[in-house]
Amino acid sequence: MRYKLPLIALLMVALVAVPPLFGGGVQYALVNALIASLFAAAFNLLMGQGGMLSFGHAAYFGIGAFAVLHLMQAVEYGGLGVPTVLLPLAGGVAGLTGGLFAGYFATMRAGVYFSLVTLALAELLYSLAPHWEGIFGGEAGLSSMRMPFMGLNFGTTLEVYYLTLVWVVLCLVILYAYTRTPFGRLTQALRDNAQRIRYMGYNAHATKVVVFAISTTFAGIAGGLMAISSETANYSIFSTHISAEVVLYTFVGGSTVFFGPIIGASIFTLFGFVVSGATNAWLLYQGLIFVLVMLYAPSGIGGLIQAHIDQRHRLPWARLPLPYAVLAGGGVLISLAAVFFIQSVEHVFSNRYQTVVTRTGEWPDYHLLGASWDPLSPVTWLVSLVLLVPGVIIVRKAMARIHELWEDQGADVYESETAPAAGGGH
Amino acid sequence: MEFLITSALNGVIYGMLLFMVSAGLTLIFGMMGVLNFAHASFYMLGAYFAYTLSGIFNFWIGLLVAPLLVGIIGILVERYLLRRVHFYGHAHELLLTFGLAFIFEELVKLFYGDYPVNYRMPDVLNFAAFNIFGTDYPFYRVFIGGVALAMFISLLVLLNKTRVGIVVRGAERLPQTAQALGHNVPLVFMGVFGAGAALAGLGGAVAGAFYPTNPNMALELGVIVFVVVVVGGLGSLTGSLLASLMIGIFSSFAVGLDWSLAGAFDWVGLGGWARSVGGLLTMSISSISGAMPFLLMLIVLLVRPAGLMGSKN
Numbered sequence: 001m002r003y004k005l006p007l008i009a010l011l012m013v014a015l016v017a018v019p020p021l022f023g024g025g026v027q028y029a030l031v032n033a034l035i036a037s038l039f040a041a042a043f044n045l046l047m048g049q050g051g052m053l054s055f056g057h058a059a060y061f062g063i064g065a066f067a068v069l070h071l072m073q074a075v076e077y078g079g080l081g082v083p084t085v086l087l088p089l090a091g092g093v094a095g096l097t098g099g100l101f102a103g104y105f106a107t108m109r110a111g112v113y114f115s116l117v118t119l120a121l122a123e124l125l126y127s128l129a130p131h132w133e134g135i136f137g138g139e140a141g142l143s144s145m146r147m148p149f150m151g152l153n154f155g156t157t158l159e160v161y162y163l164t165l166v167w168v169v170l171c172l173v174i175l176y177a178y179t180r181t182p183f184g185r186l187t188q189a190l191r192d193n194a195q196r197i198r199y200m201g202y203n204a205h206a207t208k209v210v211v212f213a214i215s216t217t218f219a220g221i222a223g224g225l226m227a228i229s230s231e232t233a234n235y236s237i238f239s240t241h242i243s244a245e246v247v248l249y250t251f252v253g254g255s256t257v258f259f260g261p262i263i264g265a266s267i268f269t270l271f272g273f274v275v276s277g278a279t280n281a282w283l284l285y286q287g288l289i290f291v292l293v294m295l296y297a298p299s300g301i302g303g304l305i306q307a308h309i310d311q312r313h314r315l316p317w318a319r320l321p322l323p324y325a326v327l328a329g330g331g332v333l334i335s336l337a338a339v340f341f342i343q344s345v346e347h348v349f350s351n352r353y354q355t356v357v358t359r360t361g362e363w364p365d366y367h368l369l370g371a372s373w374d375p376l377s378p379v380t381w382l383v384s385l386v387l388l389v390p391g392v393i394i395v396r397k398a399m400a401r402i403h404e405l406w407e408d409q410g411a412d413v414y415e416s417e418t419a420p421a422a423g424g425g426h
Numbered sequence: 427m428e429f430l431i432t433s434a435l436n437g438v439i440y441g442m443l444l445f446m447v448s449a450g451l452t453l454i455f456g457m458m459g460v461l462n463f464a465h466a467s468f469y470m471l472g473a474y475f476a477y478t479l480s481g482i483f484n485f486w487i488g489l490l491v492a493p494l495l496v497g498i499i500g501i502l503v504e505r506y507l508l509r510r511v512h513f514y515g516h517a518h519e520l521l522l523t524f525g526l527a528f529i530f531e532e533l534v535k536l537f538y539g540d541y542p543v544n545y546r547m548p549d550v551l552n553f554a555a556f557n558i559f560g561t562d563y564p565f566y567r568v569f570i571g572g573v574a575l576a577m578f579i580s581l582l583v584l585l586n587k588t589r590v591g592i593v594v595r596g597a598e599r600l601p602q603t604a605q606a607l608g609h610n611v612p613l614v615f616m617g618v619f620g621a622g623a624a625l626a627g628l629g630g631a632v633a634g635a636f637y638p639t640n641p642n643m644a645l646e647l648g649v650i651v652f653v654v655v656v657v658g659g660l661g662s663l664t665g666s667l668l669a670s671l672m673i674g675i676f677s678s679f680a681v682g683l684d685w686s687l688a689g690a691f692d693w694v695g696l697g698g699w700a701r702s703v704g705g706l707l708t709m710s711i712s713s714i715s716g717a718m719p720f721l722l723m724l725i726v727l728l729v730r731p732a733g734l735m736g737s738k739n
Contacts, residue, residue: 053520105728109727109731111517112516113731115520116461116656116723119649119652120723120727121720123649123720124721127714128714128717240645240649280535280536280540281536284529284535286528287525287526287528288529290525291507291526295510298514298518345537349536349539
């Protein structure tokens with residue numbers, strides 16, 4: 001705990017001081033990472049704290065974006081005097097309104113049925129929006145311009161970055177503080193045993209609606225920040241992909257820890273920024289990472305970190321580095337195998353390559369990882385296997401050793417993993 | 427009259443197709459409590475496998491072998507992935523299938539590209555079944571309906587008239603008791619999951635040759651199949667059939683109708699006001715036909731979550 005505050009302070013200094021050193025591209029990626037972090041944290045208020053798994057959070061993200069765009073248009077054309085820095089508030093208000101309405105209905109159901117209601121609501125909006133000229137601007141959507149305010153004209157990405165940073169940090173502080181309030185505790189109790197809360201005299205449904213609405217408020221603010229940054233939005237913001245992404249971020253990061261979703265969202269958006277230029281298969285990697293985390297580390301990256309912090313006094317730190325290094329080595333081998341295979345497939349099955357094949361009837365060599373490979377030679381496809389098999393063996397051995405070391409000390413590896421991750425059941 | 431009959435025919439056949447895919451989903455949910463997000467991916471895989479096989483061998487081999495391959499994938503998914511996370515609860519199983527759906531879609535894009543592939547029916551099947559109001563009605567639509575009907579009847583017979591069916595129904599209703607009576611319930615689960623996947627794969631192999639085969643087909647059909655399963659009642663096969671037909675017929679009729687809420691307001695003299703308000707009130711049914719299934723699903727979820735025929739909630 002002692003290290004927490006200095007660590008956060010250090011992070012804050014870095015977030016303020018480092019971006020000016022980079023170009024607009026990196027700054028833009030950071031803006032997206034911040035927005036995704038806020039969106040994931042808002043989503044996780046509902047999921048991690050309230051145990052309600054929403055499959056339609058894009059709806060509130062989108063509502064927030066459209067509300068802000070309408071306001072921006074009013075400022076731009078109507079001369080309305082709302083300063084640009086306060087625009088995200090409109091997203092929050094829209095998210096709150098939408099959340100109160102949708103939450104009232106969605107929280108009447110629990111478990112899978114709750115997820116289905118949220119999914120249906122988002123799909124409803126997604127299919128209506130392109131036909132709704134007045135509010136969502138039809139298929140083309142809405143666009144506007146950021147107006148200058150007090151000498152800041154928000155023309156550069158850096159200014160947008162700082163605006164986003166201030167809003168995101170502010171919102172995250174509020175969201176964190178929320179988990180510390182009595183109402184935040186009530187939310188958690190609701191997740192663990194709604195029946196009991198009812199017996200204790202609380203109104204479970206009303207509480208759930210409030211939690212839902214708080215979550216959608218912050219999702220709306222995140223959407224509003226997105227609208228300010230990209231100055232445009234259309235109906236595709238409601239699509240299942242946006243709802244799906246936030247689920248992915250949250251669970252890879254770990255839904256049981258407050259900072260988990262933020263970690264997940266930052267890693268995925270930034271890594272995506274680096275990788276997406278090099279390969280179209282980025283989403284495939286994202287899906288693979290998600291499934292691997294679900295299978296082998298159900299509490300996510302944040303959960304793993306938390307488990308280490310919880311057990312820090314009991315762990316044999318001197319004996320751990322070696323198996324951890326071996327584990328990392330095995331992980332690298334498996335990743336290399338996966339990357340080699342996927343990139344080879346992407347290359348050989350690509351449109352361009354296949355055109356060459358049909359035209360000349362030959363399968364030319366392709367270049368990958370600094371070497372050239374013959375797609376028809378079995379050696380090429382054996383490379384993945386040669387990397388994969390030892391990788392898996394090494395990882396299994398290292399994992400067994402790590403479990404042994406943890407259990408030797410009486411530390412419970414699964415302590416934070418057996419906590420109910422979601423409402424579940426039906 | 428022409429519109430009525432053609433729409434009804436098309437609707438019934440589309441409904442039968444929906445049923446082919448939703449049958450497995452509803453059985454799996456009823457039995458294991460897992461809402462399988464990857465189920466529509468099995469439909470997509472069926473279409474793509476059949477496309478590849480029909481290119482190498484012929485259409486019929488594709489039609490027969492593709493569902494088997496998809497069934498094997500389904501079995502592997504249940505045995506090695508789902509069973510592993512079962513301990514963490516239903517939410518985790520749901521998330522896992524959700525991730526798998528993501529992976530299947532991206533894998534298809536990786537191998538086949540992010541555009542439709544040219545999967546066609548063979549020329550033998552490309553003829554008019556009959557002539558109706560001067561237009562030819564394609565035989566292949568009838569073929570899709572026939573396959574679905576055959577599947578429904580054999581499924582019904584299998585579940586109600588055979589020993590296997592009794593064990594499956596027993597394992598669905600009271601898994602612990604079935605286990606105590608000496609039946610291998612995990613094996614039954616694996617079999618049902620595989621069979622459900624194979625049925626969806628068959629649906630894809632049959633329908634992919636008529637409707638477009640592209641990487642979005644899983645997502646597009648997936649949400650509609652959820653609607654079918656929810657409206658019919660999670661876990662009920664007959665309910666699924668009814669809901670499939672209902673939604674199939676509805677969507678095929680809605681495309682041709684330009685009624686709107688403003689039109690309804692005309693009857694009480696408020697049409698002019700409704701048109702001046704615009705927005706939702708002036709959208710025609712044809713333009714919002716895509717939204718209707720979700721509205722239906724919402725209403726069912728809120729009013730009667732057990733669905734039309736569901737018994738469990």
